[in-house]
Amino acid sequence: MNLLVTGGCGFIGSNFVRYWLGQHPQDQVVVYDKLTYAGRRENLHDLWNDPRLELVVGDIGDLALVRQTCQTKNIDLIVNFAAETHVDQSILGPLVFTETNVRGTHVLLEVVRELGIRLHHISTDEVYGHIRDGHQSVETDELAPRSPYAASKAAADQLVQAYFITYGLPVTITRGANNVGPYQYPEKAVPLFSTNALLGEPLPVYGDGQQMRDYAHVYDHCTGIETVLLRGEAGQVYNVGTGREMTNLEMVDIVLTTLGKDYALVKHVADRPGHDRRYSMNVEKLRRLAWEPRYDPKEAVAEATKWYAQNEWWWSPIRSGEFREYYDRQYAQRLAEGGAQ
Numbered sequence: 001m002n003l004l005v006t007g008g009c010g011f012i013g014s015n016f017v018r019y020w021l022g023q024h025p026q027d028q029v030v031v032y033d034k035l036t037y038a039g040r041r042e043n044l045h046d047l048w049n050d051p052r053l054e055l056v057v058g059d060i061g062d063l064a065l066v067r068q069t070c071q072t073k074n075i076d077l078i079v080n081f082a083a084e085t086h087v088d089q090s091i092l093g094p095l096v097f098t099e100t101n102v103r104g105t106h107v108l109l110e111v112v113r114e115l116g117i118r119l120h121h122i123s124t125d126e127v128y129g130h131i132r133d134g135h136q137s138v139e140t141d142e143l144a145p146r147s148p149y150a151a152s153k154a155a156a157d158q159l160v161q162a163y164f165i166t167y168g169l170p171v172t173i174t175r176g177a178n179n180v181g182p183y184q185y186p187e188k189a190v191p192l193f194s195t196n197a198l199l200g201e202p203l204p205v206y207g208d209g210q211q212m213r214d215y216a217h218v219y220d221h222c223t224g225i226e227t228v229l230l231r232g233e234a235g236q237v238y239n240v241g242t243g244r245e246m247t248n249l250e251m252v253d254i255v256l257t258t259l260g261k262d263y264a265l266v267k268h269v270a271d272r273p274g275h276d277r278r279y280s281m282n283v284e285k286l287r288r289l290a291w292e293p294r295y296d297p298k299e300a301v302a303e304a305t306k307w308y309a310q311n312e313w314w315w316s317p318i319r320s321g322e323f324r325e326y327y328d329r330q331y332a333q334r335l336a337e338g339g340a341q
């Protein structure tokens with residue numbers, strides 16, 4: 001197969017490319033990526049000399065370039081990871097989220113419709129919104145997104161489903177839980193807290209830190225996507241996570257324990273507006289396709305943390321570059337003021 005992996009220079013996309021080429025040595029992969037701040041060539045540093053991999057730098061909103069790339073590279077399948085992905089950035093500047101996540105996905109659907117190729121779309125548990133205690137989201141639940149990021153992902157998810165219903169296209173969707181693992185941009189919680197702790201800086205924890213998350217290892221997300229690509233049914237949606245949760249404070253505790261750092265580094269700061277208290281997904285539908293996660297959430301967070309401890313070469317240039325400006329905008333005042341516990 002020839003795969004077009006959009007967003008393949010990002011966190012999950014690059015892990016997926018590495019996983020896929022390892023498991024499917026006959027396949028060719030074209031990474032199609034705009035190389036935003038989150039898309040980094042070095043995420044695939046070990047693979048650029050591999051003749052099975054190439055990079056096209058482009059925007060998924062560029063219909064002519066997506067079409068031309070699919071035609072000239074004989075693409076059989078698009079796996080769409082490309083997105084603006086950070087909730088805090090979507091609060092600071094939401095329009096680009098609609099541009100990439102909604103319009104960009106729509107462009108991919110149009111190319112898929114025209115050329116008759118398959119699309120697998122990566123969605124998120126955040127489309128379900130805040131989940132009440134005692135419930136776990138199933139794939140047929142209503143979508144109730146509560147941030148500009150989640151709303152843009154929900155719109156894309158529904159467009160993909162609408163294209164299946166209207167045009168009968170061969171599309172599938174996975175909704176991933178909070179992923180952790182190598183090459184995650186340090187704006188996200190686990191790499192942020194790991195690298196802050198390694199640098200001896202405070203760990204800014206939003207609000208009381210009691211938000212519940214399913215921290216799934218990116219490896220298990222990759223095997224979940226592979227399972228759907230090999231055995232999933234067209235038009236279907238599959239949740240991918242561990243089905244287990246922990247609080248953000250428990251996650252912080254694992255990060256600090258793994259690094260041997262002191263809890264005194266934790267600083268509670270003003271919460272994110274509209275911060276969802278709980279995500280939780282039922283993953284039985286994917287299990288029925290003979291998939292099982294390798295890592296439980298505690299192992300996932302500990303493994304991810306160890307990777308940041310061992311790969312300063314990767315995060316150190318990011319932390320001293322444009323990331324600093326974002327970090328100060330997001331946290332400087334919050335850290336100065338402190339927050340409720």
Ligand SMILES: NC(=O)c1ccc[n+]([C@@H]2O[C@H](COP(=O)([O-])OP(=O)(O)OC[C@H]3O[C@@H](n4cnc5c(N)ncnc54)[C@H](O)[C@@H]3O)[C@@H](O)[C@H]2O)c1
Binds near residue numbers: 032040084085179185
């Ligand atoms: N990180 C998570 O915990 C998580 C959980 C569930 C689902 N997801 C979804 O998985 C996908 C990948 O997430 P991630 O965490 O790897 O994101 P990321 O931010 O690390 O990477 C996103 C990638 O998309 C590229 N990109 C952005 N805009 C583009 C555009 N217009 N055209 C082409 N490329 C563009 C970026 O350059 C980058 O390489 C996203 O769709 C996200 O919504 C993420």
